[in-house]
Amino acid sequence: MNKFKKIGLSALAGSLVAFSANAGEMTVTGGASVGVEHINGGAANGGKSFYMGNQLTFSGGGELDNGMNVSLSFVIDEFDNDTTSTSGPANGSIFDGHSLSIGMDGLGTLTFHGEGGGSAVGDMDGSAAGGMWDNFQAAADEPKSGKASDDMITYALPSLYDGLALNASYTPTGDGGAASSTSWSATYTGIEGLTIAYGTGEDNSTSVEADATAWKVSYAYGPVTVTATDLEYDHGTSTSDRNMESQAISYTLSDEISLSYGVEEITDGSASSETAEFSGFGVSYTAGGMTLTAKSQEAKNISYSTTATEDQELWVVGASFAF
DSSP, rough: OOOOOOOEEEHHHHHHHSSOOOEEEEEEEEEEEEEEEESSSGGGGEEEEEEEEEEEEEEEEEEESSEEEEEEEEEOOOSTTTOOSOOOOGGGTOOOOOOOOETTTTTEEEEEESSSSSEEEEEEOOOOHHHHHHTTTGGGGOOOSOOOEEEEEEEEOOOTTEEEEEEEEEEEOOGGGGGOOOEEEEEESSSTTTTEEEEEEEESSSSSOOEEEEEEEEEEETTTEEEEEEEEEESSGGGGOOEEEEEEEEEEESEEEEEEEEEEEEEEOTTTTOOEEEEEEEEEEEEEEEEEEEEEEEEEETSSSSSTTOEEEEEEEEEEOOO
């Protein structure tokens, strides 16, 4: 994204952080998208619909007299929070996340997430195919992950070995007196084209505890990239378990055009349930700060049963812009 506005951090230090920075700046970057989509099948025959997205990210920082590096991030994204049903600053619907990071060479980086934080395992458990389930499933049926929360801390350890990154997270006591949650992850990129990641942690959002484990393997050779991911979520109540497997392959035709195909399979903890299956392909064209995309996806057994409303199809055509 191109920077379009810079604000001297020294002019804002009194209101943003309780430190004095010698040199720094705040940068605003943004993105917007628009498109048309259509879901067909079962009860989802709602016709075509338009969508629009937009987001602003304020970020920046500077080095202090004692050698510490302090950075701030603040994201504005209308209606990004799933629980928000009305607009306006009174309910926080326009604020997506904010965090403050403090780091020093040799000591790593500590980040406090005032809103929108993700655990070490939760930040690496994304689907290789891009999360196609999110276009079809209701919230109660979606895959589950490591603890994500407001007012939590993450820690990125200093480099211990070339290509190896280690992260940890801590979330205080959850709802209803639930225990605190911790997690960690390791990512290795020391071999050209290869990425291997593994993470595990707790999701003690309620008094019933859960454990999440995720891994990812990705290899890029020339224009081809192959990725596989796996997420296991074991809940104290077995019917709340969620396991997801995903594979994807992408091919870069040129600097502007790329193709991709992916599959996802999700199971829940009910012995009689069916496997939710998702598959789809996409093509994208990028020129400058603009990206044009077209996607076609299919879903089966979206809420783990075989009723008539379970199989659906989706196509999307859209454009996004970065500035």
